[in-house]
Amino acid sequence: MSRIGRMPITVPADVTVNVAEGNVVTVKGPKGELARALRPEMIIKQDGNTITVDRPSEDKQHKALHGLTRSLLHNMVEGVANEFTKELDVNGVGYRVAKEGKNLVMNLGFSHQVIVSEIEGITIEVPAPNKIIVRGCDKQAVGQFAAEIREKRPPEPYKGKGIKYSDEVIRRKVGKTGAKK
Structure with a gap:
């Protein structure tokens, strides 16, 4: 299991995250707004103020994308909150x-x-x-x-x-x- 990929992302109170069809993620915060289309096979779950990223299988490609997807999401949340x-x-x-x-x-x-x-x-x-x-x-x-x-x-x-x-x-x-x- 990816050590970075399995870590949950905590969303600050003043940041809103919207995950649309096909893993198009839009993040809005006090410093700006970011939108990014992430790989559609990755599973992004949002529970209140935490986001988790899961992978569909133990395939080598999915293992590589697991930590990457989580890092991209975390950087988006961090960027709109703090710059x-x-x-x-x-x-x-x-x-x-x-x-x-x-x-x-x-x-x-x-x-x-x-x-x-x-x-x-x-x-x-x-x-x-x-x-x-x-x-x-x-x-x-x-x-x-x-x-x-x-x-x-x-x-x-x-x-x-x-x-x-x-x-x-x-x-x-x-x-x-x-x-x-």
């Missing part, structure tokens, strides 16, 4: 970010500014010139958007310049040394 965040740090001399309207304007050492627009369901905050916070209720969308921002100037191993996640550790390399003869 997911990713923090990015910008390191480098002259590297800075600013928010202009719905655009994130970044000076990253190129001859031009790099501009990234907010997408639906994602908000960008810039509390400091070297810090970016990405927020949203969809965990996958927040992670993908943060990865796309990081991709504009990934951190390099010699001086550590670039955009990195706040909890990321950059493995540093030793630079060149003088040639000895």
